[in-house]
Amino acid sequence: MCEVTKKQVMELAQGKLDELVQLVSDLIQIPSENPIGSQREVIDFVKKYLAESQIPCEEVGGNPDFPCVVAKIGQEDGFSVILNGHVDVVPAGDREQWEFDPFSGEITEKEILGRGTSDMKAGVAGILFAMRMLTESGAKLNGNIRLHIVSDEESGGEYGTKWLSENGYAENADACLVAEPTSHNTIEIGQKGKVELIFKSHGVSAHGSLAGYKGENAILKLMKVLEHVDMFRQIEGRYSGSQIKALENSKIIANQKNGAGTGEVIDHVSANVGMITGGVRPNMVPDYCEATLDLRLPIGVGPEEIEECAKAIIDKSGVSGVEYDMDFQAYGNATDINAPIVEAIKKHAENLWKTEVLPAYQWASSDAREYRLKGIPTIQYGPSNTVGIHSYNETVDIEDVKNAGQIYIRSLCDLMGIK
């Protein structure tokens, strides 16, 4: 018997691309808002789709409200790829702001409409479709593909990818594709680290009518400290070897997406003073005030440098009675630009889109970290119309959905040795 070829798999898939579009629409019609909604219906839908595709699957997880679905096709030995996606979506919010029903899943001439189209039910549909096409084709996989569908990503993520990774589901994988929205011309291969830092200012209380004569105003002291938070932004990342090329790409993509000059965000610490609280009443000199900062760390920068800088900022402000608390959450992390999963997706995306596709680092962070922590080369690549993500009027282009589905299948054929 002849082995099924890549060409045959692709012919099968190309004949069913409308089914992929319908699958996105079906997923959109299940409102899996997180927080607020339940993940039960969308998880049951995924299980039903896999069962209909003759793919055995299992529901697992650490919290019944946020289940995961895992599945595996292929053989035990050989190259092992994880496909990851989340089915929860951020709430639709104020319906008045929407030009269409966020959960209609309407398919127009060019787009699919609704909450979760780009983030990331189109990506989820793409990887489910890829699993189904590879199974239906009967192609022999020289390795295996594991599916990780999670329902806790948009509010914490503790019971999603982190849980799967901590409970052994990612062991011994050789590559991972997270189908989060990127844009067709970039593959995310790295991300920044994160620290939450709180500056705490202590003063001396007094009657407000005596302010300036008695007491010590904790709010005014903290203001002096916050004047210098730009010092964090001077800290630069450290890159070597093939990371230099990825850094160049990242600046091009950041400038493209966020406007000229924003490329610097990639290799510098970013610092956002996001919250401030202090004082009790207008007629009291406040004896306490605190401000919380969200700091994102470029590759190569660790918590020690942030701590040193926090001390230097307090010194420079010249005030006493100010301390800090630091919650270090993650190092920046990256996958090699020459990893097989990066090269496969790049090659097929460039062939299909007829444009250069740049592997790059993102300025934020995501679940991809959990797999990279385990040493698994991990990328993000998925269909996306950036405008509506975590906002109103979210959409995805049909062309983007169909191309991503094909890029996934072609890349998986390469990684699974299907000629």
Ligand SMILES: [Zn+2]
């Ligand atoms: Zn997402």
